[in-house]
Amino acid sequence: MSEHTLAAAHFADTRLLVDEALRRFEGGAQTVILDGLDEDRYHEAAFPLAQAGYRCVNGTPAHRFVRLAHDKQHIVATATNDNFHFLQPVMRLMREQGHLVSEVSSVDLNAQTLIGVLKHCDVAWFEWGDGMVVPASKLPKYCRMVCRIHGYELFQPHFLQANWQNIDEVVVVSEAMKARFIALLGDKLPAMLRITVLGNLTDHQPLARVTPHRNRFYLACVARFSPPKNLHLLLPLMQALVKRDKRYKVFIAGRVEDERMYYSFCQLVETYGLQKHVVYCGTLPGHDMAKWYQDKSCLVSVSYHETQGMGIFEAMLAGLKPVAFNAAGGLHEYLPEQYRVSDIDEAVASITADNAAPEHYAREGEVLLRQAQLRSLYPRLWQREENDARLFSILIPTWNRERYVVPAVCSALTQRDPHFEVVVVDDGSTDGSLALLDGLNDPRLRVIRKAHTNAPDTRNRAIAEAKGDYVVWLDSDDLLHANALRHYRALLAQFSQVDVISCGLEKHGADKQFYSLVNHPPARRLHQVIHGNFISNPGSCVRRSLYARVGGYNPAFVRAHDYEFWSRAVGEAQVMFSACCNVSYRLHDGNLTGVGKRVDLSWEYRIFTALVERYTPQALLPAHSPKAREAFIAARREQLYSQCEVDNxxxxxxxxxxxxxxxxxxxxxxxxxxxxxxxxxxxxxxxxxxxxxxxxxxxxxxxxxxxxxxxxxxxxxxxxxxxxxxxxxxxxxxxxxxxxxxxxxxxxxxxxxxxxxxx
Incomplete structure (x- = not known):
């Protein structure tokens, strides 16, 4: 792959840097790395590059851009111990649809490099539930996260260390494993987590030409030497078969995971005198399996736990009759009863019975695996909500923010969702803000100019200008993460009743701090508002009609106008919280409210006074007794009064x-x-x-x-x-x-x- 690296420090003007990057792409570069970009310059560069069809796919240690069509996605895949075997058919399907799939090795992967990947992808896929999903789930969330669990993970404690609140969807291969996952998480099961049952995709196809003449006495067993595979059960089965006919022989293909088990198995083979009837073939590459199956008639499975039994079905596709001992985990959900046995006698009877033609088992295996149906179901795990064309309006009120407004607007315009507009309302700026915005050419951008009043009045003008079903607030000194709208659209598809979505925030700059990283499903939350403002305004997504129902922002509240609005809205609205880190929040001297900054808290006192006048004590404090409500309100009023510092x-x-x-x-x-x-x-x-x-x-x-x-x-x-x-x-x-x-x-x-x- 042709890679070119450009040092941002060599370009005083970001536009010149972008022009040079585009020249490199036009000259044949497949990847252009922009080294040394801070957050603001990254967004200023990412916007024009996105317009030209290029996207950043990794931000650590430098920003790596590649060509990617607007309607395609960047999907990152990781697997425990880099075991991508079961994921290969899924990744192939992703690539067939035109998506960019990056396989990320877990070797030497640290938190910083993992964030650099997750921050610049649409979907992160974690194969197995005990690998990179554990550390990744504990990091700030930036993208859709899907984890596929195969089964063994649910019998080890490591998967419980993951923060499943940050995972959007878990895929399991059987209803039995879904039930176990739910039972193990118990009351820690996230209310917003989707759990989907889907069988495995496989690359195995029915043989075009099935060998008609099989050795009816040759049996196949595909299993590794590990306790769940229960290979010792083969020995009494083979003893019983050899008593019937000494020509029976079983061939075992699979790796040795448990040396003691393998050792004892070999010793017992000798003890039972089965050396001529049990053959261990070792680990075979996948492309050799079809040939290995050719002379065998039955596939024997002695596992005591199988979720789907892919080895069984792959043998069926090769024309073998399955004979499988009943196993916990979900095998009965896939394999018909006539191929399952409960004891040695039933197994012997099935193996020694007349078999159908190999073509019969190959065709039946194809039907049971439902690959065509699964290929239509799997894409839902990573595709956008294509049937939802609701418009989002990203609203950016601004006043004298020439230093910050361009990165803010660029971050809004590089959203990966296709249906949105960006509305900037300028509150009579006297600096160069408007001239800078004139340099941004995008039909989705509208800049509204008005005479200077104040922040709440400017927000009301933005609402009046919005055309979207939902508005997303972005302050002109903050940055919006590229996945924000897509994340909101997915939540709205899952929770159509929601009126307000509050998101997580990260502090802008190298010294990262994070706020509001919580997940809560939609609910009426009036009982929370009396304790203080609990909804983050930056990045919040609000149903536009809510403003018509409860009124806009109060222009008299030059500070805390967002809290004043929420104090009225929570009586009507369904509010939910997402830990997705959608906004980079900038702290500086010009903030109306900032962390560690002394502010006028009399506005909170006014809001409290209005709350206790607007709502009944029972509505505000439903879990309290009447006496406790009275005491709480009095104590809260006194606390807020003291914080107003009126004596200063x-x-x-x-x-x-x-x-x-x-x-x-x-x-x-x-x-x-x-x-x-x-x-x-x-x-x-x-x-x-x-x-x-x-x-x-x-x-x-x-x-x-x-x-x-x-x-x-x-x-x-x-x-x-x-x-x-x-x-x-x-x-x-x-x-x-x-x-x-x-x-x-x-x-x-x-x-x-x-x-x-x-x-």
Whole structure:
């Protein structure tokens, strides 16, 4: 394969890097590796490359791009101990459909390289339930994950170490194994996990020319030396057959897994005098099996556990009559009763009976394996929801985000789902955001310009512009993972009643942290909202009609407007949670809310107050007694009030311009206040030592300078500052500060005496 590597550091402009990558592809390169891309530059490069038909298939240690049609998928396959034998027919079917299938070896595979693969594929297939599915399921989830369990894994403890919450679908080969899987997981069985029963695909075909003359005394046994295969049972069977006719001989093909079992088997063969009647042929390659079967008449299976018995059916396709001891695990679901026996006598009777022609068993084996039907069923495990053409609207409100908005929009436009639009609503930006967006050429993108108001009003405009059945929110400083919409479409196909899907988040940048990595099925969750906001707004998927039912965002809530909306929506909506990490969430000084950042929590207090007015205590706290509800609401109100930090209040007096008597009257007014829990700050253009009060020297009232002064005085605390004005006050003047604090909680209007300066 022709590979070309380009160092991103050599290209100051990402467009030049993309142009060079396209030239390399046009020149015959099958793979172009872009080395040194950070998250933002990756998305800026991935969008135009995707438009040209190229996709990233691995992100570690560098981003590897290959040609892949828009309607085809990248499927990653892993297998325990790299045993891809049973998976080969499945991968062949995937490739026949035009998908790119990458076989990933488990040798030297670590968490970082595994994430690099999983983050850039559509589907991850884990063959066997005790291999890479265990560590992969404990990593952040980025793609659809399917695990096929064959049976033996369910009798070992290792598979229980997997986080089955992160697996979308488990495939087992029998109803018996499905029942065991469910029983073993017990109350830890994820409610959202799909469990599907599908037989194995096989490359074996009925022989075009079946050897008509078989040695009726030659028996085949295809089994490895391991306890479940129960090969010691062959010995009494052969003793009974040899008593009938000394020409009976069994040929065993299979590897030795248990040396002690093989040793004891060989010793007993000698003890029973069966050396001429039991022949071990060792491990045979698959392409030699047809020839090996040619002179044999029956296939004997003595296993005590078989889920499907593929070895039995492969022998049938070669024209052999099956004689199988009844086994747990699901064999009875596939093999008809006439070919199953319960004891030595029944086995002897079946083997010594007249056999049908080899062609009969070959045709019957083909019917029983149902390969044509399975080939039509397997693709559902990896194909998109092709019959679902519902439109998603990715909504991106933005204001002065020229540094981040292009990567955000590019990440939205590289979604692997075919049915979506991207709507950017600009809230009157004064930087270069709009000019940068003009450089993105895609018919799915609409940019709406409006006069500057605030964030909730801009979100409402985005909803009004949306055409989709569902909206997906993306902040203009965040990034949307390429599988987000496809993941939501799959969930909506499974849970049609859902109104809101909340997803997992990862912190943007090299220092990864993860949030909200939980899975919960759709439910009414009103009882959770009184404890705080539990729905992540970034990346959330919302049924658009929900806004018509409960109203949009409240423009008065300059902060926590998402929580305020959820507090109304949860009374109507079915809400579910997905651990899929759909959003890379950027933390910076411009966030309205950020981890570790002091914010105005009075908005949460207002939401709580509205909650207890809107809903009954029983609806909010259904599991509590009436007395416990009353106590909880009182304690929660007190807790939220204390978090509002209303006493971190600075009353600012302007002593720069007004005459001295104004200063005296203002100080006298504050001295009469019944609520004295506040800080006084006098701003003057010269020292005022006679006052004995803090004075900030400045030539004008500057909110930024006041905020800096307050941050120095009360570091790490959320504070508010108000300018005391010379205005008339109606009412009890001694209650002015108390009324001001009530206004901070939305319980009163701001008194005319005060003008807000900061926070």
């Amino acid at each position: 209040l600075f009353i600012v007096i302007d002593a720069i311009n007004p005459p001295l008597q104004h200063l005296t009257s203002q100080l006298a007014l504050l001295a009469r206040q019944k609520d004295r829990q506040f800080h006084l700050l006098i701003v003057a253009d010269k020292p005022l030592p006679f006052l004995g009060q803090p004075v900030l020297i400045a030539d004008r009232i500057c909110p930024q300078a006041i905020a800096a002064y307050i941050a120095q005085k009360l570091p790490g605390q959320f504070c508010r500052s108000y300018l005391l004005q010379n205005a008339a006050f109606t009412g009890d003047a001694t209650q002015a500060v108390a009324q001001l604090k009530k206004s901070m909680l939305g319980e009163a209007d701001v008194p005319s005496l005060f003008h807000r300066l900061t926070a």
